[in-house]
Amino acid sequence: MSTKQIPLHTITFKIKTSQPLRFDDGRVLKEVPFEADFTDKGLARLALLRQKEVPIGGTLPAQLKKPFAELKSVLSKRLSEKKADVAWSFFDLEKAADFHVRVWKAMREIPFGKTETYGETAESAGSPMAFRACGQACGANRILILIPCHRVVGSSGIGGFGCGLDIKRWLLALET
DNA sequence: CACAATGACCAAT
DNA sequence: ATTGGTCATTGTG
Numbered sequence: 001m002s003t004k005q006i007p008l009h010t011i012t013f014k015i016k017t018s019q020p021l022r023f024d025d026g027r028v029l030k031e032v033p034f035e036a037d038f039t040d041k042g043l044a045r046l047a048l049l050r051q052k053e054v055p056i057g058g059t060l061p062a063q064l065k066k067p068f069a070e071l072k073s074v075l076s077k078r079l080s081e082k083k084a085d086v087a088w089s090f091f092d093l094e095k096a097a098d099f100h101v102r103v104w105k106a107m108r109e110i111p112f113g114k115t116e117t118y119g120e121t122a123e124s125a126g127s128p129m130a131f132r133a134c135g136q137a138c139g140a141n142r143i144l145i146l147i148p149c150h151r152v153v154g155s156s157g158i159g160g161f162g163c164g165l166d167i168k169r170w171l172l173a174l175e176t
Numbered sequence: 177c178a179c180a181a182t183g184a185c186c187a188a189t
Numbered sequence: 190a191t192t193g194g195t196c197a198t199t200g201t202g
Contacts, residue, residue, distance in 0.1 A: 099197055118185055122196085132185045133196040139184050140198085152184080160184025168184090 009038045011058035012049065013072065017079035019174055023050070024166045032079060034144075036071065038064050042092035043071065045142040048167060078145055081174050083112045086146060096140075102126060103137035110151045113175045117155045135160070145171065 014031040021029045033054040037045035040063070060068055070086065077084035088108070093101060106125040110116050116124075122134035138149040139162050150171040153159045161168035 097198060122185090127196070129194090130185095130196045132183065132194095133198075135184045136182080136196090136198070137184095149184080154184080155186060158184095162184070165184095 006039050009060050012056050015075045015079050021170045039092045042090050044092045046144050100137045100140050104147045107148050115151045115153050121152050
């Protein structure tokens with residue numbers, strides 16, 4: 001494969017939340033640690049760190065300072081139960097499968113505070129019968145919160161969540 | 177290429 | 190609680 005290495009810049013940081021995040025193990029966080037990967041084209045990954053102790057820091061090249069500031073600003077609002085979003089072009093999803101991208105776009109059509117079933121999201125992604133593949137696409141989402149996979153739930157029950165159902169419940173509670 | 181295997185599903189036993 | 194039906198992606202030869 002001709003893998004031309006695209007430089008990835010990783011940074012870790014914390015955001016305050018109005019609604020403390022309580023993990024299943026009992027830990028309670030008022031400041032939530034994230035890790036973000038940026039390329040020159042945009043945000044490639046946003047993850048919430050579950051570890052106990054997290055080293056905060058990292059360096060970004062000058063041209064990424066502005067997007068990083070925007071990211072922190074939007075996240076601060078979202079973790080304070082306020083509506084805020086970035087544009088689709090904020091992301092760098094180059095090496096993602098076609099169907100996955102359709103599902104991710106469909107998820108961003110779900111309004112703040114609303115939820116959809118996997119089946120419904122599959123349908124708005126153009127494949128009404130692909131509810132199961134839709135679940136896979138949710139699991140493949142690399143951008144927490146901003147691509148709101150937490151708004152997709154099961155037809156009976158909350159469904160799953162890659163990084164822990166405690167986080168999914170918290171994200172949904174932030175939108176009530 | 178052609179498969180088999182895998183899933184954050186779903187509706188009906 | 191189990192099952193048979195679905196679909197797109199990913200890994201293997």
